[in-house]
Amino acid sequence: MDRVDKILAQWSRERPDLDTEAMGIMGRLKRLTTHLAREVDQVLQEQGLSSSSFDVLATLRRSGAPYRLSPGDLLSMTMVSSGTMTNRIDQLEKAGLVERVLNPDDRRSVLIALTKAGLAAVESAVGVHVANQQRLTKSFSAEEKAQLDTLLRKFLATFE
Amino acid sequence: MDRVDKILAQWSRERPDLDTEAMGIMGRLKRLTTHLAREVDQVLQEQGLSSSSFDVLATLRRSGAPYRLSPGDLLSMTMVSSGTMTNRIDQLEKAGLVERVLNPDDRRSVLIALTKAGLAAVESAVGVHVANQQRLTKSFSAEEKAQLDTLLRKFLATFE
DNA sequence: ACCGCATATCTTGACGTCAAGATAAATGGA
DNA sequence: TCCATTTATCTTGACGTCAAGATATGCGGT
Incomplete structure (x- = not known):
């Protein structure tokens, strides 16, 4: 009950x-x-990041060196509106974690690049974040985790 | 993939x-x-309600006649902050769907009461909403739904 | 009866988000 | 070449939310 x-x-x-x-x-x-x-959120905040910021930094990090994507690329990977992405990038740029660099191939576009500080921040945060995710799911056995994942995958497939 | x-x-x-x-x-x-x-959200919006508003109206409705709860009661049932609840009640009151009535037993408190229009709105919306929830889960067999519910119940028990 | 603490609600200021539209550059067909 | 259309990003205004604190009432011990 x-x-x-x-x-x-x-x-x-x-x-x-x-x-x-x-x-x-x-x-x-x-x-x-x-x-x-x-x-x-709480664990990321202890790392000095909001989950929104982490979301963007992690997307850049896992895209691989040189850790640069356009706002449009970021947009297509993160389920937020374009205005929200502009705002997120503004915050990160203000914090010195990313910078906007000109895209030589398309002057409508820019590239969002992890700075040294941004790379350091995300490398530090991602380990703690993943450990936290494991903590949050530790009440499940390996079999239950697999079962849940299978069901969620099927559910999600309805929408994507 | x-x-x-x-x-x-x-x-x-x-x-x-x-x-x-x-x-x-x-x-x-x-x-x-x-x-x-x-x-x-989309289905509720077609009913003229935000999901926040519906959340409050539905809580009042399912509490049974005379459809009155204090803000504190509503708070304990809805996972939002007190400021958020005040704001939700303000919106609903402005829309004429609830009214604040004095609590004769405790003058610190008020009771939030469904108006006639509020009762009508939630009675109309809840059927459509439940049908929509059924539509959203219809890709699962009865067995899969039971399995998912069991896993979610266990997961949720970690926090509540 | 009083006073200090607890309880109940509301206020304030800051954020993150979205939808809709604005701006600017690229593209492609005539 | 030119212009209409498309693409990429940013701007604006409105919401809903929260944390922290303000206000007001209730309650219990002395």
Whole structure:
């Protein structure tokens, strides 16, 4: 009888006509990801980064040397609007973690490049972040993790 | 090979020392819930409600007649800060869907009551919303839904 | 009866996000 | 070559959220 069960029980009493199976899954997903986001944010904040900033730095880092992508590339990898990406880059540039360099091939575009400080920040943060992710999923056995991943992959495939 | 697999492949190439199992689960969860939130928001918006507003109206509705709860009660059921709840109530009051009535038992407190229009709005929206949730999970068999729910319940229990 | 602490709600200021539109450069067909 | 269209990025204004603190009432021990 967790919090979501209590919500479903209320609905059953008030609106017995409603099928609550999907509600339960969606409700648990929502509450769960709210908790997870808070845990992740806290650890990244201890590294001096917001999760938004980390998201961009990590995308640049994993793209490989020379750690440069256009805003459009970043956009296509991160599920945010163009205005949000501009804002994220502005913040990171102000913090000295990335710089905008001219794109010689296309003057409409720029390249966002990790600075030395940006590379150092993300290299330091990513290890801590991954360890934190492992901590957050450690209540599952290897088999359960595989099962969950399979189900999430199938669910996600509905949308991507 | 979905989007998350591509991200994990990049990390494997750049940082083969990192174990990406937890990253995969967390990444899929995050992308999935972003998609789900957008789908849910869109349907509720067609009902004239934001998901924040619906959240409050639904909490009042499922609490049963006379559909009245204090802001503190609402707070304890909805994972938002007190300032956010005040703001949500303000919006709903402006829209005529709830009203603040004095709490005769405690003058520090007020009761948030569904108005006639608020009750009508949530009764209309909840059916459409639940149908939408069912649509969003319809790619799963009954067994898969049960399996997913079990795993999510266990995961959520880590935090609540 | 009083006073200090607890409780309940609201206020303030800062962020991150989005949708819609603005700006500027590239492209391709006539 | 030229211009209409497309592409790439940035700007603007509005929201929803939070943390921290303000305000007001209740409550319990002396």
